[in-house]
Amino acid sequence: xxxxxxxxxxxxxxxxxxxxxxxxxxxxxxxxxxxxxxxxxxxxxxxxxxxxxxxxxxxxxxxxxxxxxxxxxxxxxxxxxxxxxxxxxxxxxxxxxxxxxxxxxxxxxxxxxxxxxxxxxxxxxxxxxxxxxxxxxxxxxxxxxxxxxxxxxxxxxxxxxxxxxxxxxxxxxxxxxxxxxxxxxxxxxxxxxxxxxxxxxx
Numbered sequence: 001x002x003x004x005x006x007x008x009x010x011x012x013x014x015x016x017x018x019x020x021x022x023x024x025x026x027x028x029x030x031x032x033x034x035x036x037x038x039x040x041x042x043x044x045x046x047x048x049x050x051x052x053x054x055x056x057x058x059x060x061x062x063x064x065x066x067x068x069x070x071x072x073x074x075x076x077x078x079x080x081x082x083x084x085x086x087x088x089x090x091x092x093x094x095x096x097x098x099x100x101x102x103x104x105x106x107x108x109x110x111x112x113x114x115x116x117x118x119x120x121x122x123x124x125x126x127x128x129x130x131x132x133x134x135x136x137x138x139x140x141x142x143x144x145x146x147x148x149x150x151x152x153x154x155x156x157x158x159x160x161x162x163x164x165x166x167x168x169x170x171x172x173x174x175x176x177x178x179x180x181x182x183x184x185x186x187x188x189x190x191x192x193x194x195x196x197x198x199x200x201x202x
Contacts, residue, residue: 024065025063025064027062027063027073028200029059029060029061029074029200030059030061030062030156030195030196030197030199030200031058031059031200032058032193032194032195033193033194033196033199036191036193036194037052037053037056037190037192038052038056038077038189038191038192039051039052039053039189039190039191040084040164040187040188040189040190041187042183042187042188043183043184044184045182049086049088049091049183050086050087051085051086051091051092051095052084052085053080053083053084053085054083054084054085055079055080056077056078057077057079057080058078059074059075060072060158060193060195061073061074061075062156068125069127070148070156071114072111072129075109075110075111076108076109076110077108077193078108078109079106079108081095081099081101081104081106082096082101082105084096091174094174094175095174097174098136098166098171098173098174099135099171100136103137104134104137107133107134107135108134109131109132109133110131110132111129112131112141113129113130114128114130115127115128116148124148125147125149126145126148127145127146127148127158128144129143129144129146130142130143133164135171136169136170136171138168138169138170140168140169142162143162144160145160145162146159146160146191153197154197155195155196156194156195157192157193157194158191158192158193158195159191159192159193161188161189161190161191162188162189163188164186164188164189166186167185173185
């Protein structure tokens with residue numbers, strides 16, 4: 001065996017050994033836990049209002065590697081409009097009509113990409129997420145800033161909020177009493193997604 005061949009084999013063996021020692025990334029798919037929350041806050045000409053989701057469906061895929069925080073690799077969240085509760089049956093019906101529930105029964109968010117900040121702040125990581133929001137049959141690309149926290153038991157929490165202009169999605173803000181009561185066009189969507197290790201598909 002000549003010197004060149006021997007050196008080449010040594011390099012290959014060393015690379016193989018180092019590869020075995022290097023930490024490998026792992027991707028885990030989680031179902032969104034029933035502890036999760038999504039709610040919408042808005043205004044009207046008489047008082048502010050809140051509507052919360054009593055059912056949230058979805059999955060989030062996280063990739064764990066050498067970084068301190070896991071990276072989002074895929075996500076989809078669905079909220080049935082029928083399961084939005086405004087604590088007022090009249091408001092419930094008007095919201096369902098405004099969101100065109102008969103034609104598009106769900107609010108849907110589809111993940112595109114995310115960037116996680118390197119430094120943790122108060123045990124949380126800031127994550128800038130790009131994705132597509134579908135409301136009333138209209139889809140818009142949005143940016144959401146959220147905060148990722150990992151508990152000692154492995155549970156992962158995502159919290160955040162983002163503004164929505166109803167008119168951007170072709171939604172006419174609900175009114176009441178012949179238009180004398182009007183809701184504002186701008187609303188804010190808040191969320192807290194809980195990813196429980198016991199509900200992962202790993």
